Amino acid sequence: MRYPPSLLNLIRELGKLPGVGPKSAQRLAFYLQKQTSNDIQALADAILDAKDSLQQCKTCFNISEKDQCAVCEDSLRKQNIICVVAEAADLLAIERSGEYSGLYHVLHGNLSPMNGIGPDQLTIKALLTRLDNIDEVILATSTTVEGEATAMYIAKLLSEIEINVSRIAYGLPVGGDLEYADEVTLGRAISNRRAV
Amino acid sequence: MLLSFSQINYRNLKTPKLDFAKGLTAIVGQNASGKTNILEAIYLAYTGEVLARRIDNLIKHDETEAYVSLIIDSGFAQQKIEIGLSSGYKSIRIDSQNMRAVDLAKEFAAVLIRPEDASLVHGSPSKRRAYLDSLLSRLSLRYALLLKEYNRVVEQRNAALKNHTDQSLPIWTQKFLELGSEIMSLRERAIKRIAEIAQETYSEIASDSKELSLSLQSQGKSLEDLYLESKAEEQQRAITVVGPHRDDIKIFLNNYGVQSYGSRGEARTTALALKVAEYQLLKEKQNHAPLLLLDDFSAELDINRRGFILDLASNIPQAIVTGTELAPKYDQFYQLAGGVLGD
Ligand SMILES: [Zn+2]
Numbered sequence: 237m238r239y240p241p242s243l244l245n246l247i248r249e250l251g252k253l254p255g256v257g258p259k260s261a262q263r264l265a266f267y268l269q270k271q272t273s274n275d276i277q278a279l280a281d282a283i284l285d286a287k288d289s290l291q292q293c294k295t296c297f298n299i300s301e302k303d304q305c306a307v308c309e310d311s312l313r314k315q316n317i318i319c320v321v322a323e324a325a326d327l328l329a330i331e332r333s334g335e336y337s338g339l340y341h342v343l344h345g346n347l348s349p350m351n352g353i354g355p356d357q358l359t360i361k362a363l364l365t366r367l368d369n370i371d372e373v374i375l376a377t378s379t380t381v382e383g384e385a386t387a388m389y390i391a392k393l394l395s396e397i398e399i400n401v402s403r404i405a406y407g408l409p410v411g412g413d414l415e416y417a418d419e420v421t422l423g424r425a426i427s428n429r430r431a432v
Numbered sequence: 433m434l435l436s437f438s439q440i441n442y443r444n445l446k447t448p449k450l451d452f453a454k455g456l457t458a459i460v461g462q463n464a465s466g467k468t469n470i471l472e473a474i475y476l477a478y479t480g481e482v483l484a485r486r487i488d489n490l491i492k493h494d495e496t497e498a499y500v501s502l503i504i505d506s507g508f509a510q511q512k513i514e515i516g517l518s519s520g521y522k523s524i525r526i527d528s529q530n531m532r533a534v535d536l537a538k539e540f541a542a543v544l545i546r547p548e549d550a551s552l553v554h555g556s557p558s559k560r561r562a563y564l565d566s567l568l569s570r571l572s573l574r575y576a577l578l579l580k581e582y583n584r585v586v587e588q589r590n591a592a593l594k595n596h597t598d599q600s601l602p603i604w605t606q607k608f609l610e611l612g613s614e615i616m617s618l619r620e621r622a623i624k625r626i627a628e629i630a631q632e633t634y635s636e637i638a639s640d641s642k643e644l645s646l647s648l649q650s651q652g653k654s655l656e657d658l659y660l661e662s663k664a665e666e667q668q669r670a671i672t673v674v675g676p677h678r679d680d681i682k683i684f685l686n687n688y689g690v691q692s693y694g695s696r697g698e699a700r701t702t703a704l705a706l707k708v709a710e711y712q713l714l715k716e717k718q719n720h721a722p723l724l725l726l727d728d729f730s731a732e733l734d735i736n737r738r739g740f741i742l743d744l745a746s747n748i749p750q751a752i753v754t755g756t757e758l759a760p761k762y763d764q765f766y767q768l769a770g771g772v773l774g775d
Contacts (some may be wrong), residue, residue, distance in 0.1 A: 347600045349591035354598035381584045381607070389603045 242267075295343040295366070295417065297359045299324040306330075307340055314338040319374040319426075320390060322346050322383065324428065333423035338374075341366065348380035348387060355389060364393065372400040374429055391432045402429040433472070433505045433750050434723055438442050441491055441498040442517075443469045453764055456746050459754040460542055461739035461768030467754035471544060477502045477513045478723065480524055480533025481566060504540065507720075511668040513540070534577070537570040545707045545741065547731040552706055553690055553699040554631040557649075557680035562683065567710050568622055571717050575618050579676075582611040591742070593670045605659075608672065613655045618647070622713075623648055623681065629709035630702070636648040637740045638701050642685045642749035649680040697734060702736055708744070721749045730755035 239247070243265060251261035268276065292298070293305035299307070307313065307327075317338030321327050327340050343358040367373075375390055377383035387403055394401045404425045438449045461467045465564050472483050477491075477500050484490050491498040498517040503510055515534070516523040524531045551559050569576035586687045588619045589604035604613045627646040634644040650658060651720075658674040664672050683690045683702055690702050726745050732738045745751035 239572075347603070348597050349588050349595060349600065349604070352595070353597065354592070354600050356597070356599070381581050381588065385585075385588070385600065385603050385607055388606065389600055392603070 292342075292344075296340050297324075297344060297362070298327055298340060315369045316369055316379070317372055317374070318363070318372075319376050320363065320387075322377050322386070326376065326378075329422060330426065332425065335423035335426045338372075343386065346377055346380070346386040348382050357388070360390060360393070363390070367397065367399060368393075370399060372402065374402050374404060374426070375432070376404040376426070387432075401432050403432045404429050434752075435476055435503040435505050435510065437470070437477075437500070437502055439473055439500045441495040441537070442473050442500055443490060443492060443498075445473070447768075450608055450766065452750070452752065454626070454750050455748075455763030456759065456761065457763040458759045458765040459752065460758050460765060461754070462756060465770055468546070468727050471727050471752065471754060473500045473703045474502065474723075475542055475544045475725055476500060477515050478536065478540045479566075479570065480515075480522070480536050482522065483544075486644055487517055489520055491519075493525070493625075505680055506539065511539070514638075520639055531555050534573050537576070538573070541718045542568065542725055543711045543714065544725040544727065545704070546727040548705040550696075550700045552703040553694070554685060557678075560681040561677070561679065563706065564619060564622070567626075567713065568618060568680040570716060571622070571713060572618065575615070575648070578611055578615055578618070582608075582615055582676065586675065590671045593666070593672070597627040607648060608675065609655055609659065612675045613749060616655055616679070619648060619676065620651065625713060626706065626709045626730055629712045633705040633708040634701060637704065637736050638698075639700075639736065640697075644690075644702060644705060645684045645711050647682050647684075689694055700732075700734070701737060704741065711744075724748055724751040726751060726753040728755055729759060730757050 242321065246265045246268070247258075247261045250256055250264050251258055256264070256423075258356075268279075289301050289302070290299055291303075293300040293307045293308055294303045296305060298305040304311075309384070314337055319327075319330065319336060320343060321330065321337060322340045322343050322345060324342050327342060330340075332337050338381070341359065342364045345353050345358055347353060349353065371376050373390075373394055375387040377386045385429060391401050433454055434452045436451045439445055440448070443466070445719050447470070450470070459467050459470065473490075475481065476482060482490065496518060496730060498704060499513045500517075502513045504513065505511075512525075512527055514525040514528075516525075519668070524533060526535065552563055565579055569579060585604060585607045587610050589601070592598045592601040623646055627644075630646060631644045631687060635641065655675060662674045683694075685694060685698060685702070688694070690698055694702070711722060724745055729738060729745075731741060732741065741754070742759060742761070745753050745759070753762070758765060
C-alpha cells in the first residue's frame with residue numbers, strides 16, 4: 237500500500253528537522269496521528285509562537301525575546317571576555333556547565349564552502365566591532381573539520397590586534413558536537429582552554 | 433575465529449547460515465553460485481568495507497534492507513558483529529552496541545584475496561590508493577580519522593576554490609597542507625614495510641630472481657612544494673590537483689615499471705605479494721592471525737602462485753577458500769549449487 241499524500245507530506249516535513257532520519261520521521265508522523273486535535277493545536281501554536289516572539293540578540297546574536305538577550309543584559313557577568321560559539325544551543329550547553337560567566341558571540345554556523353557558508357555568512361564582522369574592552373576571546377566551535385577551520389579563521393583575524401585568544405580544550409571525541417557533550421566534560425574543557 | 437555467518441536479503445544468497453571451524457574450509461560451486469558473495473559479506477562484517485559501487489547493490493532485488501551477522505570467538509568470549517544495510521546506509525553493531533568501522537579494526541582482521549586483485553597493479557591509481565587507505569585505516573585509528581578529515585577538507589577547499597568571494601580559502605589550504613602532509617608521512621613509513629614483505633614474497637613465488645620495489649609517486653617531495661608547483665593548474669581547473677588523494681604507488685621490478693612494462697604473470701605475482709603484505713602487517717598489529725578469505729583459487733592457473741596461496745591458506749589458523757573445484761587439502765567443505773548449500 238502507498239501512504240496517503242497528506243501522510244507522506246508530513247513525513248517529508250518532519251524529515252527536514254536536524255537529527256531526524258526517514259525512519260524517525262515516519263515514527264513521529266504516526267505518533268502525531270494518534271494525538272487529539274487539541275494536543276496537535278498546542279504543538280503547532282508553540283512552534284509558531286516561538287518563531288514569532290524569538291529574535292536574535294542585537295549584540296551577541298543569541299536567541300532572545302528582546303533586543304538584548306539575558307546574558308548581555310546581566311551586568312554581573314564578566315564584561316571583558318567573549319566566548320565564540322557556532323549555535324545558540326552551544327551557548328546553552330556551556331551555560332549548563334556553570335564554569336563560565338563571561339559574554340558570548342553566536343556565529344550561526346561554521347565555515348562550510350560546500351554549503352555556501354563563507355565568513356560573510358557568519359556574524360564574524362559583528363564580533364570584530366565588539367572587541368574594544370575585551371581582554372580574551374575563547375573560540376568554542378566544535379572539533380569537526382568545519383569547527384576547526386572557523387576557529388582558525390577567527391584566530392587569524394584576531395592575531396592582528398592585541399587580545400588573548402584561546403581555544404577550548406576539548407576532552408571531547410574528534411568530530412564531537414558541543415551540544416551533545418556532557419556538562420562535566422564541557423566545564424573542564426572551558427577551564428582548561430589553551431592560548432592560540 | 434569465525435564460528436558462523438548468517439544473512440538476510442544479502443544479494444541473491446540463498447544460504448541463511450553457515451558454520452565454520454578452524455583450519456581450511458573449502459566452498460565449492462560453479463561460477464555465479466554465490467561463493468564470492470559469501471566471502472564479500474564476511475569481509476564486509478569484519479571491516480565495514482562495502483566492495484560494491486553502492487550499498488544498494490548488496491540488497492536483494494525488491495527488498496529495502498539486508499542484514500549480515502557473524503559470531504566470532506576471540507579466545508576470551510564470543511562476540512557478535514551485525515551489519516544492517518538499507519538504501520545508502522550502513523550500520524555496524526558489536527554485541528548490540530552501535531560502532532564505527534574503525535572500531536571493528538581494533539579487534540577483528542580479515543584479508544580478502546580475489547582474482548581481480550591483479551588490477552591493483554595495472555588498474556588506475558585509485559585502486560592502489562584504495563589498497564593503501566584500506567590497509568592503513570585498519571592498522572592505525574589515527575590514519576583512519578585523518579583520512580576522513582582530509583577528504584572533507586579537500587571537498588570544502590574545492591568548493592572554496594570555485595567561489596571567488598569566499599575569503600576562507602587560505603584556512604582550507606592551511607588545513608589541507610597540515611593533514612595532507614601527515615597522511616603522506618604515515619604512508620611513506622608504511623610503504624617501506626609493505627615493500628619489505630612484498631619483496632620477500634615475490635622472490636618466494638617467482639623463480640625469476642627479480643627485485644620488487646615500491647615507492648610513492650610523491651616520495652621525496654613535500655606537499656607544500658607539490659602545491660606550489662601546481663598552483664597554475666589549480667587556478668585553471670578550480671580543484672585541488674595534488675595531495676594524497678591524487679598520489680600513486682610506483683611498482684618496479686629491477687628497474688622497469690611493472691604497471692607499464694610487466695608481463696601479466698609479473699603483475700599477478702606482484703598483486704599477490706601486496707595482499708600477503710596486508711596479511712602480515714595486520715597479523716603483526718593484531719597479535720593474532722587474520723582470517724584469510726581466498727576467492728576462486730581455481731581461477732589461478734599458474735602453478736607457483738596457486739601452490740603458494742594454497743600453502744598459505746592451509747598453514748594458518750583459519751581460511752575460507754572458494755573454487756569451482758575442491759582445494760587439495762581441507763578440513764571441512766561445503767558444496768554450493770545455484771546459491772543453495774548442500775554438503
Ligand atoms: Zn546577547
